[in-house]
Amino acid sequence: MRIETIGRFKRVILSPGEYHAATDATVISTLLGSCIAACLYDQTNKIIGMNHFLLSNRRYSRDLPIYASEAGRYGIHAMELLINEMLDKGADRRFLKAKVFGGATIIMNRESAGNFVCVSDVNCRFIREFLSNEGIPLVAEDLGKQHGRVIHFSNGDFSVYMRKIARNRSTRLAQRDRDCWQQAIEVQEKTIPVVDIWR
Template sequence: MRTEKIRHHLRVILGPGEFYASDSPVTISTLLGSCVSACLYDPINRVIGMNHFLLSNHRYAKALPMSETDAGRYGINAMELLINSMLRLGAKKRFFKAKVFGGCTIVMNRPEYGNFMCVGEVNSRFIREFLSCEGIPLVAENLGGREGRVIHFSSGDYAVYMRKIRSEGRSLRLAMRDRNCWLHAIEEQEKREAAMSNVELWGQ
């Protein structure tokens, strides 16, 4: 996470896996490929927050309920971190509204994916399902497609300013960044699972 100040205004730039919430004037920015950002706001208590998450695998069966996958668990954790951070600042969940962005497919599906979704599709499906289950109105979205996005979320009017990435070279670099992120997440997950398998339980 990086921050910069322009006069008295704060700008926060998120990277993959990060989130930020504020009850003060701020613009939150990020660069999205297959990742998704949920921009949440409580217009009554004037609290906003945004995350940037990439789920921890590259494909899931289309028929499998999202709640039964590692993706669902990972995504729920990313959303709960953001929501809890906003609640600590005085937001009320019943007033929440959401705008969501990202989930593109820069490298098109290959035949071997078959009945599986690529990570952009998984992210898009997850965030819609999560918001629906939590009863948070989705007032705007720009998901999918083949282009990355730069977004800026403003606390002043809760607007999200978006620019699509037209450069093929930059889009491919963005795809590689996302791929490296989820490979790292898979490695960390496998390390935790290996550590847990070596734990002996006593007293049973």
């Protein structure tokens, strides 16, 4: 996990296997391919959280219930770590909502034919089933397809800024990402009041 700061604002950049929850003026960012990022938020208590996980087997039987698989156990662990971190910071599980991204098929793989599905399909299926089973409303998603994504999740207005990554990546991507998360910070400046720590 890397952290960048601009004044009182910070940007947390997640790598695979990481998660972060925030109550302050924060943008959480990550780069996704086949992985999933679940962006959870409690609008009432002004808390956000994001994880970045991958169910790692190459393929799974279409008939195997996700929750009974090794992938399901790993996904549940990744989601519960994030949810517990948010609850520790004051979130209320009843108010949690989700926006989810990722699960791209970056490398076309014909081995997913027949009774098997590839990891990207399983990732997408898992996150939808988990949220449904836990009663967490899924308010937005961009899953599957054949492109990567860079996402930035803002605690100002709970927006997720997403950029698709084409196979031929431009050299200007880093600057575009910086512009995107700075725009998110400007929104936070208007929606998150400055706290006087000397009171």
